[in-house]
Amino acid sequence: MASDCIFCKIIEGSIPATTVYEDDRVVAIMDIMPVNPGHVLVIPKTHFRELSEMDEEAGMHLFRVGMRIERALRRSGLRVEGTNLLQNNGRAAFQEVPHVHLHVIPRFSGDGMKVQFGQEKAAPEKLQEWAGLIKRQIEA
Numbered sequence: 001m002a003s004d005c006i007f008c009k010i011i012e013g014s015i016p017a018t019t020v021y022e023d024d025r026v027v028a029i030m031d032i033m034p035v036n037p038g039h040v041l042v043i044p045k046t047h048f049r050e051l052s053e054m055d056e057e058a059g060m061h062l063f064r065v066g067m068r069i070e071r072a073l074r075r076s077g078l079r080v081e082g083t084n085l086l087q088n089n090g091r092a093a094f095q096e097v098p099h100v101h102l103h104v105i106p107r108f109s110g111d112g113m114k115v116q117f118g119q120e121k122a123a124p125e126k127l128q129e130w131a132g133l134i135k136r137q138i139e140a
Helices: 006-012 056-075 124-138
Strands: 019-022 026-030 040-044 082-086 102-107
Touching: 006 026, 006 040, 019 056, 026 056, 040 056, 056 082, 056 102
Parallel strands: none
Antiparallel strands: 019 026, 026 040, 040 102, 082 102
16 A cells, blocks of 8 residues: 555545445445546555556456446446546556556546547558567567
């Protein structure tokens, strides 16, 4: 646990939260600044600043619970026309709390949330170059 981490304080019980799910590895809580009603955060109980610090088993469990929450949201009666499962790493990627967490966000038409990808099409040779750099590191 990191003493200055708000999520670690929630996990230890010194800051209150509205819990949706908890097991020995994660806790899922309602986001206090929700994009839409039903926005849930799934948080590992072990403090990892970014996804790259997590072992694959912990990452699989985080996503497994996120999927359970997503299915429950769809059955909950809340307005859910779609969902985003969002996980940000580092300030440049909009991570506000430096403790890994997965947002499970219910979405509906006209909700005002915008996600925008790629500004221009990449050249095929650049895609090949970038893929090669990544491929060499997958098993490294």
